[in-house]
Amino acid sequence: MTTDSEKGLLDRSDTRVRHETGIADTLRAFAGRVRAGDLGSLPVVVGLVIICTVFTSLNPIFIAPNNLVNLLYDCSAVGMISLGIVCVLLLGEIDLSVGSMSGVASALLGVFWVNAGLPLPVVLAMALVAGAAVGAIYALLRVSFGMPSFVATLSGLLALLGFQLYLLGNSGSINLPYGSWMVNFGQLMVMPDWLSHLLALAPGVAILVLGMRRRANRARSRLHPGSGRGLLVKALAVTVGLELAVFYLNLGRGVPWMFGFFALLVMIMNYAITRTRWGRSVLAVGGNAEAARRAGINVKRVYFSCFMLCSTLAALGGILSASRLATSSQQAGTGDVNLNAIAAAVIGGTSLFGGRGSAWSAILGIIVIQSISNGLTLLNLSSSWRYMITGAVLAIAVIVDALARRSRTQHGRA
Amino acid sequence: MEQPIPALKLSGISKNFGAVSALTEIDLEVHPGEVVALVGDNGAGKSTLVKIMAGVHQPSSGDIAFEGQPVTLNGPSAALRLGIATVFQDLALCENLDVVANIFLGQELNPIALDETAMEVRAWTLLNELAARIPSVRDVVASLSGGQRQTVAIARSLLLDPKIIMLDEPTAALGVAQTAEVLNMIERVKARGIGVIMISHNMEDVRAVADRIVVLRLGRNNGVFLSTDSNEDLIGAITGASDNAVSRRAARRVEAPT
Ligand SMILES: Nc1ncnc2c1ncn2[C@@H]1O[C@H](COP(=O)(O)OP(=O)(O)OP(=O)(O)O)[C@@H](O)[C@H]1O
Ligand SMILES: [Mg+2]
Numbered sequence: 281m282t283t284d285s286e287k288g289l290l291d292r293s294d295t296r297v298r299h300e301t302g303i304a305d306t307l308r309a310f311a312g313r314v315r316a317g318d319l320g321s322l323p324v325v326v327g328l329v330i331i332c333t334v335f336t337s338l339n340p341i342f343i344a345p346n347n348l349v350n351l352l353y354d355c356s357a358v359g360m361i362s363l364g365i366v367c368v369l370l371l372g373e374i375d376l377s378v379g380s381m382s383g384v385a386s387a388l389l390g391v392f393w394v395n396a397g398l399p400l401p402v403v404l405a406m407a408l409v410a411g412a413a414v415g416a417i418y419a420l421l422r423v424s425f426g427m428p429s430f431v432a433t434l435s436g437l438l439a440l441l442g443f444q445l446y447l448l449g450n451s452g453s454i455n456l457p458y459g460s461w462m463v464n465f466g467q468l469m470v471m472p473d474w475l476s477h478l479l480a481l482a483p484g485v486a487i488l489v490l491g492m493r494r495r496a497n498r499a500r501s502r503l504h505p506g507s508g509r510g511l512l513v514k515a516l517a518v519t520v521g522l523e524l525a526v527f528y529l530n531l532g533r534g535v536p537w538m539f540g541f542f543a544l545l546v547m548i549m550n551y552a553i554t555r556t557r558w559g560r561s562v563l564a565v566g567g568n569a570e571a572a573r574r575a576g577i578n579v580k581r582v583y584f585s586c587f588m589l590c591s592t593l594a595a596l597g598g599i600l601s602a603s604r605l606a607t608s609s610q611q612a613g614t615g616d617v618n619l620n621a622i623a624a625a626v627i628g629g630t631s632l633f634g635g636r637g638s639a640w641s642a643i644l645g646i647i648v649i650q651s652i653s654n655g656l657t658l659l660n661l662s663s664s665w666r667y668m669i670t671g672a673v674l675a676i677a678v679i680v681d682a683l684a685r686r687s688r689t690q691h692g693r694a
Numbered sequence: 695m696e697q698p699i700p701a702l703k704l705s706g707i708s709k710n711f712g713a714v715s716a717l718t719e720i721d722l723e724v725h726p727g728e729v730v731a732l733v734g735d736n737g738a739g740k741s742t743l744v745k746i747m748a749g750v751h752q753p754s755s756g757d758i759a760f761e762g763q764p765v766t767l768n769g770p771s772a773a774l775r776l777g778i779a780t781v782f783q784d785l786a787l788c789e790n791l792d793v794v795a796n797i798f799l800g801q802e803l804n805p806i807a808l809d810e811t812a813m814e815v816r817a818w819t820l821l822n823e824l825a826a827r828i829p830s831v832r833d834v835v836a837s838l839s840g841g842q843r844q845t846v847a848i849a850r851s852l853l854l855d856p857k858i859i860m861l862d863e864p865t866a867a868l869g870v871a872q873t874a875e876v877l878n879m880i881e882r883v884k885a886r887g888i889g890v891i892m893i894s895h896n897m898e899d900v901r902a903v904a905d906r907i908v909v910l911r912l913g914r915n916n917g918v919f920l921s922t923d924s925n926e927d928l929i930g931a932i933t934g935a936s937d938n939a940v941s942r943r944a945a946r947r948v949e950a951p952t
Contacts, residue, residue: 290818291830497811503818557805560791564799567790574750574786575800575850576771635790688836 289504315687323680324628324644331648335655342655345532351647351654352535353466356542357382357601359646361621362628363542363549364593366642367586369625370553371566372634373429375418375590378621380440381411382598383613387447389599390454390608393462400462404599411595414440415588422587423580429587437618445610453609456602466603470534479540480526484519491515538600542643545593549639562586567635597621616667623674624649631681648673699762701726701889702747702778702858707756709742716742717913720756724858724889729880731904732893734932739913740893741783744862747891748780749773761857774800777857781864783893785847789836793817793828796835797850820849825875840867848876858889865899877903897925 335342361378368375385407393403418436421427448454456463471479488511495505529535553559564572565582573579601617602608626632627648628641652673656666700723709717717739724730732740745751747758749767758765760776767773773780787796794810794817803809817831826845828838835843844867851859861880865873880890880903894900900907900921907919909931917931 290815290822291832494811498814501811501815503811503814555808557802557808560795560799560802560808563791564788564795567788568786571786571788572799574748574770574780574782576769576774577800578771635788 290502291504323677324641324648327627327648328644328651331651331655335651335658338655339658342658345528345530347532347654347658349470349529349533349536351650352529352539353604354650354654355643355646356536356538357466357597357604358617358620358650359542359597359624359642360545360600361594361597361617362624362646363546363639363642364590364597365621365625366549366628366630366637366639367562367593368429368590369630369632370562370634370637371583371586372632373422373583373586374433374622374632375415375436375587375594376430376433376618376622377414377436377440378590378594378597379613379615379618380437380444381414381591381594381613382601382617383444383610384440384447385411385595385598386602386608386612387444389462389602390456391447394454394456394608407595407599408592411592412588413591415591416584418591419580419584419587423583441614444613448608448610453607453611456606456608458606462603463606465538466600467606469537471537471540473530473534476526476530476535477523480522481519483522484515487511487518488515538604542600546639546643549642553639558582558585563635594621615663616670619674620646620649620653620670623670623677626681627673627677631685632678633681633685645677698725700724700759701761703759703762704743704747705757705759707743707746707753707758709739709746709751710754715913717746717753720910720913720915722908722915724891726857726889727884727887728905729884729890729892729903731900731907732891732910733895733897733900733907733928734910734916738910738932740910741862742913743910744780744782744860744891744893747773747778747858747860748782749778750782771800774854777854778860779851779854779856779858780860781844781847781851781862783862783866785843787835787843787847790834792834793821793831793838793846796846797853799850801853816853817849820852821845823852823875824849824879825871827872841869841872844868845872848879852879852883856888858891859883860891860893862893863895864892865894865896873899897928 332343341347361382365375365378388407388410389403392398392406393400414436418429418432421432422429470476491511491514495508495511498505526535553562561572561577561582562585564575564577565579569579572582598613602612605612624645625637625641626645628637628643628645630637630641649670652669653666656669703723705721707717707720707722708715720739720743722730722732722743732743734740742751746753747767749770749772752768758767760778765772765776767776767778788799791799794813797817797820798813803812814831821828821831824845826842826849828842828845835846838846844864848861848864851861861876865876868876877899880892884890884903890903892900892904902921904921907921907923907928909916909919909928911932911934916934919928919931
């Protein structure tokens with residue numbers, strides 16, 4: 281639908297293409313994308329609404345502000361691990377050892393900070409470097425021996441678990457000192473109300489300012505600037521949504537600093553994936569590694585960066601969960617941590633097949649997983665039920681992913 | 695008189711894939727502003743030769759000289775740095791990325807804050823030069839037709855102002871107008887002093903633009919022709935004999951005119 285005012289725009293020369301301009305058109309375009317299997321974060325939002333309704337009707341405590349604050353604390357640690365998983369999934373690879381890696385990091389914290397008395401920053405750096413080193417080993421195995429990452433990381437899972445047990449020795453578990461900054465960060469510290477409201481404004485403002493700048497840029501370059509009203513609606517929706525959420529959380533204890541830290545890293549990762557050359561290379565290697573190589577991309581470096589990021593974030597997640605539980609134990613990182621982290625990324629909409637996904641999927645997915653786990657705990661269901669239900673949810677997410685992929689292929693959007 | 699230095703010169707290039715010798719002792723040179731057509735039957739080794747010049751494969755033996763200097767092309771980025779751009783037969787595009795991202799892959803403007811607007815403008819300019827019919831450069835490549843993808847791959851090769859462009863069957867999937875534009879493009883870059891190596895099975899296209907026609911047969915050099923040489927000689931060199939399927943067919947048509 282080329283109008284007169286659009287004549288002469290570089291990107292409006294093909295008259296066969298319907299260009300959406302108004303809000304109704306934007307909605308129609310969205311529906312079309314969904315039908316073609318370009319689901320984005322739609323399934324997870326729908327899923328979240330269903331989960332909240334069901335659990336709230338079963339036990340109203342679920343929706344209480346303080347329960348949601350606790351939920352956000354729980355989300356931050358595993359969510360951080362999940363953020364790393366997004367990086368390797370974008371490459372079409374996997375890291376099955378993130379749980380054990382987080383366990384090793386928490387053991388390092390206990391042994392060297394609590395028992396040996398080394399300064400906290402040194403121990404934190406040590407844990408993160410250990411994570412990076414483990415990731416580098418996986419990348420090395422992948423690029424120089426062509427070892428499939430699921431095998432390399434599966435052996436890593438066992439080796440790291442052994443190392444964690446070795447570090448903790450006979451003691452089994454080490455308690456982190458109550459009252460220390462580390463434990464306060466994981467259990468108590470929340471943002472002041474005014475600051476949380478201010479920060480909740482930031483994303484909307486950023487969307488608006490960057491969007492206006494982009495529109496001006498495009499108009500100057502003879503490209504269609506896109507809908508201004510759509511931009512306004514989006515910024516407004518984000519701001520209202522965040523302010524309401526913050527208001528509600530402030531009725532309870534408030535917004536945890538730990539969650540703020542997690543959200544910040546998600547935003548940085550989102551920027552890196554969508555707006556930098558590195559992110560482009562990651563998506564390219566995940567889509568077609570040989571094409572990326574022929575375009576002159578250093579594919580090996582991309583593998584190294586992603587695997588190292590993944591393990592480092594797993595170590596960070598381990599530290600956060602140690603501070604959340606105020607202990608570093610042999611159980612840290614075992615059980616469902618691994619699968620929860622991977623499931624969160626997939627549920628959030630990052631494809632297992634590589635080349636498609638976003639950093640937001642870590643945050644969305646982990647909220648789904650933790651809501652289920654939290655809701656089931658409120659219903660006094662044992663972990664046996666939690667495992668079974670989380671397993672089923674992961675299976676559903678993977679089925680949705682596979683079906684969406686098939687639909688994309690049929691609609692030429694692979 | 696002193697010989698001009700070729701932009702790219704291969705001498706004695708051989709390539710083995712295990713027991714298969716895909717190329718044996720190949721010599722080839724292309725000068726600035728020259729169009730060399732590389733022809734040969736299926737499996738003759740044309741794409742393999744192009745991949746060696748693009749740094750994708752390493753030769754088993756032989757020497758490569760770029761502007762008179764010996765070079766080793768130990769990876770695609772080495773070739774790209776020298777200014778050797780390639781359109782591969784299998785196109786090598788990332789289907790999950792949009793057209794702009796594919797054209798600029800590995801060469802994005804402003805690495806830590808991608809300049810999407812400038813990249814999009816440049817992409818449209820390149821595509822318009824090739825008379826591309828592409829609905830939107832923000833669509834993923836998976837949604838494009840074969841010919842549209844080929845145009846995207848060609849646009850990508852033009853991005854960096856290369857010194858040598860290699861086109862492996864660039865017009866195989868193109869429509870009439872787009873083929874003509876690609877041939878025009880070849881003449882335009884030739885006029886700018888760029889060396890062009892073009893692979894095609896279409897002798898009409900080859901004769902239209904090539905200064906020299908290099909024939910490969912079963913991985914060996916099998917003669918160099920000019921576009922004025924007779925079709926019979928050329929076909930003979932490609933197929934390896936004067937008695938072959940093509941000449942028998944031609945003879946049949948002469949005997950029994952419709
Ligand atoms: N990666 C590889 N591994 C093993 N053999 C290969 C490989 N690539 C090419 N070959 C072999 O090398 C020979 C030449 O192949 P090449 O692709 O260069 O042919 P071509 O001249 O481009 O043919 P076409 O006209 O069909 O494109 C073939 O016999 C092929 O089987
Ligand atoms: Mg070929």
